[in-house]
Amino acid sequence: MLKTFLRFLGAVDGEDRQMWFLLGVGAFMGFFLASYQVGTESLFIQTLGEQYLAESFFVTGALGILSSAIYVYLQERIRFSRLVIGNAAVITLFVCGLRLAFEFVELGDKESGFSLLPFLLFVMMGPMTSTLLLGFWGLFGRIFDTRQTKRLIGSIDTGQLVATIVAFFSIPLLIELPFIDDTYDLIFLSSLAMIFILWLTVLICKNYNVDLIDSLKKDQKVENTGYLGIFKNDYTRLLSIFIICSMGAAIFVEYSFLATIEIYHPEEDKLNRFLSFFNGTVIIMSFIIQTFINDIILNRFGLKVALMTMPIILIIFMIGGLISGHFFGYEILNEDFLFFFMFIISGKAFTASLRDALESPAFKLFFLPFNLTVRFNIQNKVEGVIGQLATFLAGALQILIASLVFIKLIHFIYLIIAIAIGVIYLSAKLYNQYQIKLKETLIYQRDLLADKGKINEFSPLRVLNNELKSENEIRVLNALRLYEKLDLIRLPLVLLDQLSSSSVKVKSYAYSKLSEIKAFETLEIIKQESIKEQNESLLILARKTIAVLEEFQTYELTDESIRRYTRSTRQQDRVYGARLLVKLTEDKHLPYLAELLRDIIPEVRTAALITAGKLQRPEMFAVILDHLHIPSYSNTAMSALMYLGDRIFHAADAAFFKTGQHTATMVRVVQLFGIIGGKQAKELLWKKIEFPNKQVVSELLKSLNALGFESKDFQSARIKLIIENLLGDIAWNI
Known part of the structure; x- marks a missing residue:
């Protein structure tokens, strides 16, 4: 059942463990964000209200820029595993510390003036979410390759969505628990979730090489990806402007949403329940869009339409909000206020769900044309630092607009519509530039391959042959073990070359393996090499190998002697019998080989395939070819066929x-x-x-x-x- 669930998400064999790790991180991240968001927004509205919204977004943007810049700075200088673990540890300590602070600081209300802790919780929500997501998607991009990323990007955070849905809808029940006395106790649940996120992050970094790209950067000349370079390049400049406008629209929608619900739900209990159910509904919408609609839009209509969908729907709801606001009012709570309220929260719901489920995954694909060594650096700067710059600019603009006495809540709706139109225009322009960038990348890769002038330079056997020339005995031994998996028939010749090695371990392995595979055709060469042998232990091993191969070579093949091994109940005997058949000369003995080629034990059948290849009998060709599609025997069958020429x-x-x-x-x-x-x-x-x-x-x-x-x-x-x-x-x- 669990495998079926992973297949539903798009995972294939070999990806299960990575998927469970990332789904686990996503699940606890969703629970953290749900409990933290409801607690923070509710506390902010109760204690501070609309009068501090503009300032809070401004400070959020400033802190977001600072935290993202530090994250990117550290990413260029320390290993990613240390960065992502350190990031999770700092956030865990911060959240736990803030929850503890509520035990010693009295919580005020709107009449009592400014309250620091609710303000601090609210302004840190954006920076913490940003760096957490940078770490999460950084892990995702380093565990999976580009092809896997394209296939799994729409479903990898399903665990986060499901957990967030459960968390949001369970909050009304959780606040009834005896240890949840106040709204700020929800931060305790956030602390527990962060502890699990930290633990899973450590496990991922321990089990997977997430620092591989860091080592690639050391070996390659990496182009400059500073902020000045980002804004000079046409493509990265468009990416930056797009995310500023898109994030700006989302911030102004959030401002309008919070100001509206402050009017509609002034009571603490109702506010908590509304935020829980509303945010849970948004996540359900995200899940539905991501699971059933995301791939349809991306595959049928492409990236351009994926980026345009959110602003188009936002414009529709904001126009409805303008009409209802002007006709029915937007400042006083009455029966007619419901029309304006519904359009605003609907716009917020669709904007948030589409942005998370469709626009964000689609936007990440625009970074694929970049070289792997700089891709994550650019992505972190654009989505992290420049994304937080959008919050900072939106907050500054809100402060400026709010200082004008004639500006009311409904005037922000006009600004949202204008920004959304700009996002639609930028979507079309960005997609055209993306096609140009993708073409440039493909041309560059083609020219790079052409410049090398080598065919199959990195084919497995070529790589192994280069490794066998290494002076490092561990690399040579690993290459020999891999050679045994890829080309068993040519393995004896490779082992013979290693008898001249200066490494005792390599020569010991070569003698032992020649004895094991009964490579009697190498007997004379081994005798010559043993004469030169100076090391006593190697000389003993060489003599044992010679004795085994001489016994094998002199063994007389008769019906009785063949049946003794090929029809034995012991696996080792049948393997030995399969190797003995390489000496057969009479057609009447071929049925024994045919029997072993159908043996259920892989070791026996593998030995039989090698014998069939060495015999070069046409009767065996079809049987060898029939093994090509079976993963367990494919390489052995391929080795036998290559030997046939x-x-x-x-x-x-x-x-x-x-x-x-x-x-x-x-x-x-x-x-x-x-x-x-x-x-x-x-x-x-x-x-x-x-x-x-x-x-x-x-x-x-x-x-x-x-x-x-x-x-x-x-x-x-x-x-x-x-x-x-x-x-x-x-x-x-x-």
């Missing part, structure tokens, strides 16, 4: 076009042609250029590239058309 081409081509063939087998066959190479391989690959499966065609183009395929005029046109179709699909998904 161009003899396998006809059987592999027939297997490719077999009715109902697995996609994994077709992909492997295409890779096989690219690895073996030759004129015939190019011809067989070209025959499949118009195959309807895009995954196969994509792998086919890679194989042709690896073979140095030079297309003729008519071939170039067809390849160009295929690539354009693939890029068209990618662009549509983006």
